[in-house]
Amino acid sequence: MEQPIIEIHGLSKTYGSLKAVDNLTLTIQRGEIFGLLGPNGAGKSTTILMLLGLTEPTAGTAQICGLNASRHPIPVKRKVGYMPDNVGFYNDLSALENLKYIARLNDIPEAEVETVAKEMLISVGLEAAMHKKAGTFSRGMKQRLGLADVLIKRPEVIILDEPTLGIDPAGVRDFLELIRQLNQEQGITILLSSHHLHQVQQVCSRVGIFVGGHLLADGSVETLAANLFKADPHVVQVTLRTTSGLVENDLLQLPGVTKVDIAAGAVEISGQSDSTPDIVRYFVHKGYDVTGVQKRTYGLDEIYQRYFENNIKENEVHNEKSTGLFQRSFFGRFKKR
Amino acid sequence: MKSLLAYSKDHSLAGSKSVSPFWVMVRKEVADQIHSWRFIIMALLILLTWIGSMYVSMSNIRGAMENVQDHDSLYFYLKLLTITDRSLPPFHVFIGFLGPLLGIALGFDAINSEQSNGTLIRLMAQPVYRDSLLNAKFTGGLIVISILFFSLNMLMVGGGMLLTGVHIEGAEFVRILCFVVLSIIYVAFWLNLAILLSVKFRQSATSALTAIAIWLFFTVFYPILVQIILKGILPDPSMLGPEQMAIYNEIRHNFLVVIPSQMYTDGTTTLLMPVVRSMGPLTMEQMAMAVPTPLSLRESLLITWPQVSGLIAATVACFAVSYWLFMRREIRT
Numbered sequence: 077m078e079q080p081i082i083e084i085h086g087l088s089k090t091y092g093s094l095k096a097v098d099n100l101t102l103t104i105q106r107g108e109i110f111g112l113l114g115p116n117g118a119g120k121s122t123t124i125l126m127l128l129g130l131t132e133p134t135a136g137t138a139q140i141c142g143l144n145a146s147r148h149p150i151p152v153k154r155k156v157g158y159m160p161d162n163v164g165f166y167n168d169l170s171a172l173e174n175l176k177y178i179a180r181l182n183d184i185p186e187a188e189v190e191t192v193a194k195e196m197l198i199s200v201g202l203e204a205a206m207h208k209k210a211g212t213f214s215r216g217m218k219q220r221l222g223l224a225d226v227l228i229k230r231p232e233v234i235i236l237d238e239p240t241l242g243i244d245p246a247g248v249r250d251f252l253e254l255i256r257q258l259n260q261e262q263g264i265t266i267l268l269s270s271h272h273l274h275q276v277q278q279v280c281s282r283v284g285i286f287v288g289g290h291l292l293a294d295g296s297v298e299t300l301a302a303n304l305f306k307a308d309p310h311v312v313q314v315t316l317r318t319t320s321g322l323v324e325n326d327l328l329q330l331p332g333v334t335k336v337d338i339a340a341g342a343v344e345i346s347g348q349s350d351s352t353p354d355i356v357r358y359f360v361h362k363g364y365d366v367t368g369v370q371k372r373t374y375g376l377d378e379i380y381q382r383y384f385e386n387n388i389k390e391n392e393v394h395n396e397k398s399t400g401l402f403q404r405s406f407f408g409r410f411k412k413r
Numbered sequence: 414m415k416s417l418l419a420y421s422k423d424h425s426l427a428g429s430k431s432v433s434p435f436w437v438m439v440r441k442e443v444a445d446q447i448h449s450w451r452f453i454i455m456a457l458l459i460l461l462t463w464i465g466s467m468y469v470s471m472s473n474i475r476g477a478m479e480n481v482q483d484h485d486s487l488y489f490y491l492k493l494l495t496i497t498d499r500s501l502p503p504f505h506v507f508i509g510f511l512g513p514l515l516g517i518a519l520g521f522d523a524i525n526s527e528q529s530n531g532t533l534i535r536l537m538a539q540p541v542y543r544d545s546l547l548n549a550k551f552t553g554g555l556i557v558i559s560i561l562f563f564s565l566n567m568l569m570v571g572g573g574m575l576l577t578g579v580h581i582e583g584a585e586f587v588r589i590l591c592f593v594v595l596s597i598i599y600v601a602f603w604l605n606l607a608i609l610l611s612v613k614f615r616q617s618a619t620s621a622l623t624a625i626a627i628w629l630f631f632t633v634f635y636p637i638l639v640q641i642i643l644k645g646i647l648p649d650p651s652m653l654g655p656e657q658m659a660i661y662n663e664i665r666h667n668f669l670v671v672i673p674s675q676m677y678t679d680g681t682t683t684l685l686m687p688v689v690r691s692m693g694p695l696t697m698e699q700m701a702m703a704v705p706t707p708l709s710l711r712e713s714l715l716i717t718w719p720q721v722s723g724l725i726a727a728t729v730a731c732f733a734v735s736y737w738l739f740m741r742r743e744i745r746t
Binding site for chain 2: 121125128130131132150151153154156157158160162163164165166167168177178180181182183186222225229
């Protein structure tokens with residue numbers, strides 16, 4: 077197999093007593109779009125900074141394009157384009173001047189700087205604002221300028237930290253489409269971090285779920301869903317006019333039902349097999365007014381949610397290994413009641 | 414956005430040579446400084462004091478020149494720089510006072526404004542060494558200061574030459590050049606101190622205020638403090654004999670000489686007034702056999718050297734500390 081373009085091995089970073097990144101091991105192959113998912117403060121940005129050699133890891137190594145990022149940051153930065161989450165520009169300089177500065181820092185010959193920078197601005201759709209000061213730019217425009225800024229060095233890998241933050245939906249669509257094109261047509265590897273699940277789901281070939289410094293799982297969205305919901309792959313949500321008098325244990329008697337969740341006006345029933353007809357029959361039989369029955373499909377949202385709640389449970393219950401993750405949270409639920 | 418993809422495919426880097434990233438940064442820093450309002454204001458202020466002190470010295474030069482007995486050591490241009498009728502201090506005293514402000518104005522937000530703008534992390538993600546930024550900030554400031562001081566002094570020499578037609582002696586010219594270099598080093602110290610504070614503090618307002626506080630401490634409070642301490646540990650000067658008085662003054666001068674403005678004042682005095690032969694007080698024995706002529710350039714430089722090296726050392730120390738702070742710092746927005 078080809079050598080992976082990003083290879084993270086046992087990477088850790090501690091700030092005092094806080095473990096921002098804890099023993100992270102991850103490989104990303106050339107040409108992938110990898111989505112690093114996690115809530116704020118999960119250690120996504122820290123991981124990215126370590127990949128670029130901007131922060132020294134406490135332990136472990138980060139190899140990118142076959143280079144150790146903390147030992148050889150300069151060659152790494154030549155090959156990797158990075159867009160920070162809060163991309164900033166020199167407000168007194170125009171967009172073109174900002175871009176020309178970065179072009180020069182990247183050793184682009186002086187004779188080509190002007191034309192290359194202009195081409196870049198035109199291609200990200202900023203030709204009208206080329207001579208406007210960057211200080212007057214809107215968030216979306218800055219993001220586009222940031223992309224031009226990353227692409228002007230013709231990177232092998234692009235790392236985007238929260239790239240879709242604060243852009244309107246149309247802008248996000250354009251942006252993600254462009255990312256996909258770059259990936260497909262030029263084979264640029266893309267690592268993006270986000271907490272916007274739907275957007276990431278659209279473009280990523282693989283995602284990693286990152287909570288509290290741990291990588292909880294990685295794989296394509298489908299594999300993650302399959303793994304995670306092995307225990308009870310079928311979930312039916314029944315909306316009722318009233319849930320008063322509903323007994324959980326009665327529902328659990330139904331064939332194949334393993335988990336029942338009663339909330340105001342709605343019941344969520346998970347099971348090994350698809351027992352929707354039985355469930356509906358049960359409610360009708362008991363005389364409840366069923367207003368809606370919905371079969372749940374799993375997307376990133378659910379995966380994320382599930383991992384997230386498991387992680388919280390994991391901190392409550394003692395640290396056991398990850399195979400029992402789901403069961404633990406399942407029983408944890410019962411203990412509460 | 415389609416053409417973006419096309420660009421990345423076709424574009425090749427082969428071709429003409431490019432400038433090293435460090436000089437690209439320096440160029441940008443110089444451009445930034447010159448375009449910034451604070452530099453324009455500081456430069457105008459210095460220009461005004463220069464015009465003021467030149468006017469005063471031009472109008473008093475005749476009287477000063479008439480007193481000269483020895484025409485071998487006329488030092489017309491040095492007099493032009495130093496003569497005053499007490500209505501305005503001479504130019505070098507002004508620089509002793511405004512130089513720190515200029516240095517602070519050029520450097521107080523060097524690093525922290527980049528950080529709060531979010532440009533620092535973007536810059537650090539480019540293939541440049543981290544120290545290049547610090548070096549470029551310093552070099553940029555230094556270039557701006559050098560050009561300002563050099564042109565002001567050359568204007569003075571040129572203007573004087575046009576108006577009077579007095580020819581300039583080699584030694585005099587070298588003295589003026591040394592004065593310019595000393596002024597640059599002096600302002601460079603404050604520039605470096607300001608850069609150090611801008612690395613240390615996240616808020617540019619904090620670093621500016623701290624720099625000004627340090628400057629005020631040295632110019633106002635330190636001399637007072639020295640006075641108080643001397644009063645405590647030494648006898649009352651009015652009770653002392655002349656020899657003890659000399660020792661007293663020497664101790665006092667030793668306390669004061671550690672502050673940058675005193676080093677600068679001592680240095681410039683020696684350079685611009687060749688008759689000054691010592692920084693400290695001279696005893697009658699030392700004066701007794703001395704020939705009352707101006708010192709040669711070499712001797713003046715020898716007397717100034719401790720001051721110059723002191724200023725350079727302070728500058729280097731500040732730079733080293735900011736290096737140490739900046740190189741291992743984690744950069745986040």
